[in-house]
Amino acid sequence: MMMMIHRKCYIIRKGDFAVDANKKIFYSLFSVALCLEDYRQKHSTDCFSIMAGSSIVWTLIETYLHVTNTRLMKPMYITRMNQRKILVPKPLAICLQGMQEGGVVTTFGLFFGDRLSEPGYLVVFHAFIGYILLNVSSKERISPNARVSSKRQVNTTGSLCLMGGITAYNIAELYHHPQHLQRQAGMFFAMIYVCAIWTLISYYKNFRGVEVQVKGRHTDHYRVRKSHTDALFILGYDVIFEIGVAYITFYNWFVL
Numbered sequence: 728m729m730m731m732i733h734r735k736c737y738i739i740r741k742g743d744f745a746v747d748a749n750k751k752i753f754y755s756l757f758s759v760a761l762c763l764e765d766y767r768q769k770h771s772t773d774c775f776s777i778m779a780g781s782s783i784v785w786t787l788i789e790t791y792l793h794v795t796n797t798r799l800m801k802p803m804y805i806t807r808m809n810q811r812k813i814l815v816p817k818p819l820a821i822c823l824q825g826m827q828e829g830g831v832v833t834t835f836g837l838f839f840g841d842r843l844s845e846p847g848y849l850v851v852f853h854a855f856i857g858y859i860l861l862n863v864s865s866k867e868r869i870s871p872n873a874r875v876s877s878k879r880q881v882n883t884t885g886s887l888c889l890m891g892g893i894t895a896y897n898i899a900e901l902y903h904h905p906q907h908l909q910r911q912a913g914m915f916f917a918m919i920y921v922c923a924i925w926t927l928i929s930y931y932k933n934f935r936g937v938e939v940q941v942k943g944r945h946t947d948h949y950r951v952r953k954s955h956t957d958a959l960f961i962l963g964y965d966v967i968f969e970i971g972v973a974y975i976t977f978y979n980w981f982v983l
Contacts, residue, residue, distance in 0.1 A: 734882070734939055734940060734941050734942070734952075735880055735882070735939070735940040735949060736880065736881050736882045736937070736938075736939050736940075736957075736961050737878050737879060737880050737881070737937065737938040737939075737940075738878075738879050738881055738935065738936075738937060738961065738962070738965055739875055739877070739878050739879075739935065739936040739937065739938055740798075740875070740876040740877045740878075740934065740935055740936075741869050741873045741874065741875055741876055741933060741934060741935075741936065746801050746802065746803050746804060747803070747804070747806075748803045748804060748805045748806075748815045748820070748823060749805060749806055750862065751803075751823040751824065751826065751827045752805070752823065754826075754827055754831045755823070755826045755827070755830065755831065757831075757855070758778055758826075758830055758831045758834040758835065759778075761774055761834055761835070761838040762774040762775045762778055762834060762838075764838075765838055765841075773837065773982050774834050774837055774838055776981045776982060777830075777833045777834060777837055777977050777978060777981045777982055778830040778831075778833065778834040779830070779981075780977060780980060780981035781829035781830050781832075781833040781974070781977040781981070782822075782825055782826045782829045782830035783825075783829075784825075784829060784977070785824075785825040785826070785828045785829030785830070786821060786822050786824075786825030786826070786829070787825070788825070788828075788829075789821045789824045789825045789828065790821055790825075792877075793817075793821060797877060797879065798876065798877040798879075800817075800820065800821070800824070800876075801876075802814055802815075802820075803815040803820040803823065803824075829974075829977070832918060832921075832922070832970070832974060833914075833918075833974055833977050833978075835855075835917065835918070835921065836914040836915070836917040836918035836921075836974065837910075837914045837917075837978065837982070839851075839852045839913075839917045840910065840912075840913030840914035840915070840916060840917040840918075841910065841913060841914075843913050843916070843917070852917070856921055856924060859921070859924075859925060860924065860925075860928060863925065863928050863929060863932065863934070864928055864932070866932060866934075868931075868932045868933055869932060869933040869934060870933070871933060871936075873933065878938070881961060881964065881965065881969070890968055890969065890972070890973070893972065893973055893976055894968070894972050896976065896979070897972060897975050897976060897979060900979045900983065904983060907978075907983065910978075911975055911978055914974075914975065914978060915971050915972075915975060918970060918971050918974055919966050919967055919970065919971040922966045922970050922971075923963075923966050926962050926965070926966055930958060930962060935962070936958070937957060937958040937961045937962060938951060939951070939952045939953075939954065939957045939961070940952070
């Protein structure tokens with residue numbers, strides 16, 4: 728925690744970020760299929776609700792990141808069977824990105840979190856994780872000097888206060904609705920399990936990185952410190968809090 732306060736900690740994305748619309752469409756269709764299966768099996772619209780709600784929220788976030796140039800989004804393309812590429816209009820590209828960042832993750836977490844004790848669904852769960860890993864691992868490793876797509880400081884005062892507020896809100900909601908503890912715990916585990924695996928391989932491939940700036944003892948200037956331990960800590964914070972804890976908020980907003 729002291730490192731988060733007294734240093735500048737950044738998460739960096741590199742490479743051609745968000746250019747393959749085919750995969751985003753596939754992930755979105757897979758999420759819709761999970762929603763349909765949940766409704767068929769349980770007559771529940773919870774997956775539909777969390778998918779729609781979190782996708783809308785994340786689309787708004789992605790729009791803000793794009794407008795403020797916080798995240799560089801290169802042109803997104805749909806690749807047809809004949810390898811011809813079709814440019815996706817920017818508004819639609821942002822919606823697809825919002826769907827993947829929000830709807831896919833929350834739907835995946837809620838659906839499989841509800842079924843962690845069912846062997847058949849666990850096979851599907853790990854098969855899809857394997858598909859994700861195959862896609863990421865098949866890409867060429869990016870040079871450390873590659874162009875940065877986005878650079879976000881995770882330990883600004885505003886960010887830490889927001890994350891603290893979200894955590895307190897979710898704890899309060901759980902206190903008032905203790906009957907949802909098991910379901911939220913399952914969703915939380917499913918999300919961080921998938922995202923931790925994806926983050927580790929993305930870090931190895933240099934798609935995601937960490938930069939820590941440390942202030943010198945006798946100067947106000949910062950120097951960059953490189954450490955795998957720092958990366959593990961910061962990326963772990965991202966997975967557990969900025970994904971796991973933060974995305975439970977969508978459960979409280981759209982499922983409770």
